[in-house]
Amino acid sequence: MMEFLDIFLNESFWTASLRIATPLIFGVLGALLCERAGVLNLGIEGIFVVGAMAGWMAVWMGASLWGGVLVAALAGAAFGLLHALLTVPLGLSQHVSGLGITLLATSAASFIYRTALPDVKSPPRITPFQPLDIPVLSDIPFLGPVLFQQTPLTWLALLMVALVWWVLARTPLGVAIRAVGDNPDAVAAQGLSVYALRIGAVMAGSALMALGGAFLTMSAFDAFFFGMVNGRGWISIALVIFASWQPGKALLGALLFGMFEALQVRLQTQAGALVPSQIFLMAPYVLSILALVFVARRADYPRALLKPWFKGQR
Amino acid sequence: MRLFAKWRRRGVLGALAGALALSAMTLGATAALAEKIKVAAIYTLPVEQQWISRIHKALNAAAERGDIEYVWSENVANNDYERVMREYAEGGQQLIVGEVFGLERAARKVAADYPDTAFLMGSSFGPSGKNFSVFDNWIHEPSYLTGMIAGATTKSNVIGMVGGYAIPEVNRLMNAFMDGARSVNPDVKFLVNFIDSWYDPPKAKEAAFAMMDAGADVMYAERFGVADAAVERGVKAIGNVIDTSADYPNTILASAIWHMEPTIDRAIAAVKEGRWEAADYGQYSFMKYGGGSVVIDENLVPADVVKMVRDKEQEILDGLFRVNINDARPVSDM
Numbered sequence: 001m002m003e004f005l006d007i008f009l010n011e012s013f014w015t016a017s018l019r020i021a022t023p024l025i026f027g028v029l030g031a032l033l034c035e036r037a038g039v040l041n042l043g044i045e046g047i048f049v050v051g052a053m054a055g056w057m058a059v060w061m062g063a064s065l066w067g068g069v070l071v072a073a074l075a076g077a078a079f080g081l082l083h084a085l086l087t088v089p090l091g092l093s094q095h096v097s098g099l100g101i102t103l104l105a106t107s108a109a110s111f112i113y114r115t116a117l118p119d120v121k122s123p124p125r126i127t128p129f130q131p132l133d134i135p136v137l138s139d140i141p142f143l144g145p146v147l148f149q150q151t152p153l154t155w156l157a158l159l160m161v162a163l164v165w166w167v168l169a170r171t172p173l174g175v176a177i178r179a180v181g182d183n184p185d186a187v188a189a190q191g192l193s194v195y196a197l198r199i200g201a202v203m204a205g206s207a208l209m210a211l212g213g214a215f216l217t218m219s220a221f222d223a224f225f226f227g228m229v230n231g232r233g234w235i236s237i238a239l240v241i242f243a244s245w246q247p248g249k250a251l252l253g254a255l256l257f258g259m260f261e262a263l264q265v266r267l268q269t270q271a272g273a274l275v276p277s278q279i280f281l282m283a284p285y286v287l288s289i290l291a292l293v294f295v296a297r298r299a300d301y302p303r304a305l306l307k308p309w310f311k312g313q314r
Numbered sequence: 315m316r317l318f319a320k321w322r323r324r325g326v327l328g329a330l331a332g333a334l335a336l337s338a339m340t341l342g343a344t345a346a347l348a349e350k351i352k353v354a355a356i357y358t359l360p361v362e363q364q365w366i367s368r369i370h371k372a373l374n375a376a377a378e379r380g381d382i383e384y385v386w387s388e389n390v391a392n393n394d395y396e397r398v399m400r401e402y403a404e405g406g407q408q409l410i411v412g413e414v415f416g417l418e419r420a421a422r423k424v425a426a427d428y429p430d431t432a433f434l435m436g437s438s439f440g441p442s443g444k445n446f447s448v449f450d451n452w453i454h455e456p457s458y459l460t461g462m463i464a465g466a467t468t469k470s471n472v473i474g475m476v477g478g479y480a481i482p483e484v485n486r487l488m489n490a491f492m493d494g495a496r497s498v499n500p501d502v503k504f505l506v507n508f509i510d511s512w513y514d515p516p517k518a519k520e521a522a523f524a525m526m527d528a529g530a531d532v533m534y535a536e537r538f539g540v541a542d543a544a545v546e547r548g549v550k551a552i553g554n555v556i557d558t559s560a561d562y563p564n565t566i567l568a569s570a571i572w573h574m575e576p577t578i579d580r581a582i583a584a585v586k587e588g589r590w591e592a593a594d595y596g597q598y599s600f601m602k603y604g605g606g607s608v609v610i611d612e613n614l615v616p617a618d619v620v621k622m623v624r625d626k627e628q629e630i631l632d633g634l635f636r637v638n639i640n641d642a643r644p645v646s647d648m
Contacts, residue, residue: 012527016520110389114360123362125561220516221539226360226389227513265524269474269505269646276643281510 007266014146016265018154019220021258023048025157026212027236028243028250029164030205034080036168036245037201038181038304042098043083044209045233046105047076051210053109056217056224057116059126069153069214076210077203079105084202088195091308102233110226123223129153151219153211158251160208165247177201181302184309194309209233238288241296256291260284351585353377354402355386356395356412359512364538364555365451365572369411369436372574381582382409392416396424403428409585411578412436415481422446432590434581438482441592449577450483451555452599453606454490455630456570458637459623460552460608461494463568464532465502466619467550468495474505474525475534475644478512482641484536487554487570489640491534498622505530506646515539523547528648532567541565550614557609568610568623576603601630 007013027044034041041047055072059065079101086097117124129151132138138148168174179187180197188194212232217224235257243249261284268280353373357363361370370386377384385407390398395417402410403424413436414421425433425446437448464473473495477484488506495502505528507521518539525533526547533551535541541562544551553559553569577598584590599605608627610620629635 010527012523016523020516020520120362121367122556122558122561216516221519221542223515223538225362225513225515225538227511228515230511230514230517262520262524265507265521266528269507269521269524269528270648278510281508 004267007263011142011145013262013266014142015149016262017255017258018146018150019258020261021254022150022154022157023212023215023220023232024236024239024254024257025161025251026208026215027233028239028254029157029160029247030076030208030210030212031236031240032243032245032247032250033164033177033205033208034202035240035305036181036302037177037198037205038184038302038307038309039084039087039198039202040094040098040306041080041083041101041202041205041209042095042237043079043101043105043206044098044236045229045231046102046109047079047206047209048213048216048229048233049109050075050079050105051213052217052229053113053213053224054210055214056126057112059218060124065127065129065218068218069156069211072210072214072218073207076213077207079210080203080206081199083206084199087308088198088202091310094306113224113226123225125222126218128217128222129219153215153219156211157215160211161247161251164208168247178302181304184304188309188311195311209236212236235285235288238292241299242288242292244295244299245302253291257284257288260287350381350383351408351582352406353382353384353409353411353582354405354407355384356390356398356402356410357386357388358390358392358395358413358416360388361386363512365436366413367556368451368572368574369578372578373411375575376578376582381586396420399424399433400427403431408432409434409581409590411581415483432581432585434577434595441594443592445590445592447581447591447593447595449574449595449599451487451572452596453555453570453572454486454639455601455637456606456608457487457490457554458494458497459627459630460554460568460570461491461496462498462623462626463610463615463619464491464534464552465495465497465499466622467567467615468499468502468532470529470531471499471501472503472505472525472529472648473532473534474522474528474530475507475536476518476521476525476540477506477508477536479510480508480643485641485643486639488534488536488644489642490637491552491570492644493638493640503648504644504646505648506644509537513538515542519543535566559609559611564614566611567614568608571607571609572599573605573607574599576605601627602633 051072054075055068058071059068083097083101086092087094131149131151134148138144176192176197180194184194239253242253264280264283357366359366373384376382387398409432411434418439422442426443429445433446435448436450441447492504505525509517509521515538518537519542522533522540522543531549533540533544535551536554541551545562545565550567551565553566555572557569559566577595612620
């Protein structure tokens with residue numbers, strides 16, 4: 001029991017939690033932005049893969065790290081545009097289009113990777129983002145390492161939480177995005193373009209998702225592997241409901257999952273002799289589902305989510 | 315997802331070429347023995363993956379020698395695997411190499427439908443029928459030797475091990491490694507973790523960090539990501555299957571290397587000489603056949619430890635020492 005409590009007193013546990021949460025923060029924010037505008041984006045898993053591949057590939061081909069981040073975001077936005085065109089003006093099923101985007105994006109990433117690197121022995125490596133290690137601040141006991149020994153992308157993720165919150169809650173654009181997800185007719189009556197708002201939100205959200213993937217290859221690791229996204233996109237989709245479409249709660253949900261995962265790794269190592277490892281591997285998902293059950297009962301879905309809107313139809 | 319993630323340019327071309335060549339042969343080829351035999355490989359992961367890269371290397375070497383014509387498909391999902399097996403068999407491939415850990419029974423059925431095709435598959439089970447042979451990375455001997463190095467060099471007496479899945483071929487090597495470490499250092503303790511993925515380096519890295527927090531100063535790097543964590547924290551690591559010491563300077567003490575050439579070359583010879591039968595090729599990954607070896611970084615490992623390991627290696631090669639085979643899931647003992 002003492003060992004169990006010790007885990008939480010160790011600052012490296014919290015550092016790991018935030019690090020594990022980072023791609024999920026990007027993913028949840030991205031999904032949240034799309035859904036707030038009324039479009040479910042199940043392309044998220046594939047867009048993660050594209051972001052992971054594109055960002056890393058750009059750096060490997062000579063771009064700077066931040067250049068790679070930009071390339072990843074643009075690649076994500078491009079797949080977002082495709083999803084938006086299919087689901088917004090054409091009004092196709094958002095589920096089907098999203099899953100199609102995931103399949104297309106995943107295989108496109110593999111195709112480009114293999115075409116560019118037909119005969120590599122092991123995946124080529126880049127020099128990834130290093131922890132910031134800000135002098136003085138990093139030396140603050142406990143908080144220092146947890147917050148200030150993270151890589152710049154973790155900071156970008158935290159910044160994005162604030163930015164998305166600010167845009168949605170405090171700007172006219174945010175009001176319009178929320179309205180287009182709740183009552184597109186009202187938006188149209190105001191003379192605003194429902195299509196433009198939804199397409200823009202899906203593109204921006206997809207760019208954020210791609211950054212979650214880019215974190216994996218440019219910060220958490222230094223090479224691209226097929227399958228390394230490993231369900232992180234799907235977890236983000238579940239966390240959006242947990243977060244009730246609120247950026248602040250999205251951060252909380254991602255951190256909670258990061259904590260579960262960091263805890264899982266440590267518990268499995270400590271008590272692996274007593275309980276099969278599979279139980280621990282399952283734990284973060286079970287705990288997330290439990291959290292979801294309690295939160296989602298009060299979930300307040302964007303009212304126009306999944307509902308296509310056509311110009312001139314009421 | 316992998317269903318569509320396939321990239322089989324060479325596969326399609328190869329099947330075509332195979333069909334053409336086969337019809338040419340039936341038209342009156344005489345020197346059948348001198349012909350290159352047609353070999354196809356089907357992998358469930360990309361050819362960069364450690365385990366698969368060893369098979370790919372051995373087959374490429376045979377192709378470069380001119381013994382075989384080699385075509386391959388990578389990233390083939392398990393639920394798509396049978397179809398690709400059939401395509402290659404129908405296309406006239408003479409030897410089909412691959413891995414059937416996710417479709418053991420189904421793959422044996424396919425093989426039974428093509429009795430004239432030789433199948434050599436990585437498998438947890440035995441050979442079957444007339445033409446279905448099996449192999450696996452039986453490198454428990456070099457794993458034992460790298461375990462000795464880990465046991466002799468750890469200062470904290472804590473060794474961390476991050477594995478993919480707790481399946482027999484992973485467990486076996488881990489257990490041999492642990493036996494080796496305990497044989498030279500009875501005080502050594504192990505931390506064991508499985509990440510339930512072959513390919514999630516960030517997750518493997520997190521597991522490794524957690525072990526280092528718990529005191530591990532030597533890491534058994536079964537997965538990509540573990541050695542990366544070791545480099546970041548300045549601890550040492552033991553490699554597995556491939557030699558990654560060039561990628562992680564001053565970190566990899568030693569590696570247990572798998573060589574697939576003895577297995578592949580015997581299989582090719584058997585097909586060429588028309589004496590293929592269902593057999594267990596697992597033993598050709600043993601050290602005495604050159605299927606396993608240990609590489610040691612002598613700049614990092616003290617000379618007396620190197621000598622001790624080399625002596626034990628000789629005992630294994632001479633048949634004086636047998637490494638225990640244990641497929642049970644290894645567990646932490648802290």
